[in-house]
Amino acid sequence: MAYNEFLADRIAQFFREKSVPFEARKMMGGLCFMVDGKMCVGVTRDELMARIDPEMYESLLQRPGCKEMNFTGRPMKGFVFLTDDATDLDVDLNEWLQLALDFNPKAKASKKRKKKS
Template identity: 70%
Template sequence: MPYSQYLADRVSQFLNEKNVQFIAKKMMGGLLFMVDDKMYVGVNKDEIMARINPNIYEMSLLKEGCKEMNFTGKPMKGFVFLTDEAIDLDVDLYYWLQLALDFNPLAKSSKKRKSSKK
């Protein structure tokens, strides 16, 4: 299963209800949601990957269904995976989606810079 279309639809519904413009991009078998040209959340299989404020990262990991994102052997502070225990109910999913949305204006853009050749 590449990604849960049901979860993707729930994320889209949240953003539409908030009148937030977004772009959804298929990447590495998942679906990535971009807000203001910055990574917002992703849907990977049946989990949500969320980009939250690093200042609340440690506290967030204590919540049921929240775990560190670790692709390289080193956790990425500010990025969490959310399992079904954290996102099954809309109120719970919306909590995490709002945390990620609140952090988005503070997040650094990962835009690639064009090099200028002389």
Template identity: 75%
Template sequence: MAYNEFLSDRIVQYFKEKHVVFYEKKMFGGLCFMIDDKMCVGVNRDEIMARINPDIYEDSLLKKGCKKMNFTGRPMKGFVFLTEEATDLDEDLHYWLQLALDYNPLAKASKKKTSK
């Protein structure tokens, strides 16, 4: 797995401090944190992926270390990558994690794949 375990440990610590019920799932070559069966945040290499409210997406891209999440050549509105510049300090990491937690109840869950 190609993800920064120190970053994932920091996320786990924050979620536990906030009494967030979550589980981890290996996805996209990294580790995703699922809340209410929805992708909330993830770690891919040395970056954090966060699912935030699309209404604050454009403004969030103006913040240091925040960039569009672009796996396929098409950025997904509401999903951002956060570099070390955006998450190095606990205060900054907590800001982004809380944005993702705040949006999670509003986010739509992915459709479950059914087996044939």
């Protein structure tokens, strides 16, 4: 299992309950949840990746179970990884998911890659 399927199911359930249209895509060795064509949250192994408002980034890093996302050797401001300490309880998971949803309208979509002919 490349990602925690139970956590992915909890995320999908949250979006369905909120009537948020989403698309789940396998990428980066995990599962990414796209909202309005933009990466919103994802699951990598047993951690939740959330795209949050960069203005809240530093303060949110102080919360239990929250750490910087660092794929390339440099932290990506506005993206965090959340461990079980931050997502075990539904109320905590839902708060993080809502933070990501709240930022989604302000997030920039990644550039579409041109298909090679």
